[in-house]
Amino acid sequence: MRARSRTSARHDVGRFLTEELDRRKVLGYPPYAHLVRIVVSGPEIEPVVRALEELKAGITGAELLGPAALLRLRGKHRAQLVAKTEHPRRIASQAARLLSAAAPAMRKAKLTAVVDVDPQASKAMSGHG
Secondary structure, three states, X not given: OOHHHHHHHOOOHHHHHHHHHHHHHXXXXXXXXXXXXXXXXXXXXXXXXXHHHHHHHHOOOOEEEEEEEEEEEOOEEEEEEEEEEOOHHHHHHHHHHHHHXXXXXXXXXXXXXXXXXXXXXXHHHHOOO
């Protein structure tokens, strides 16, 4: 059994939180870094993933995870690219510029995109987390 499982099984909340925060620091996750999540949706998965691969090639200054497919939502295929960064506004601005330049091709392929800075933090603050 892993240490985290043993800690949570014993209901040692303080130790669990300390270990979780240490793990997040090592991996560069909040609260030690920011996340910028870019989700692209469309009628077919291939153009969705291709759009995120092109975005990934144009974004600098962050550790990029993905693209990774997500579950379909309302009949649309979706995938995401997640950036771990200390400069979320800069990454979001880069993504916005790249998406703006790609807008005509994305419209033609019926793709939509959403850029979300610190997605879980905004849900937690709004009470939806």
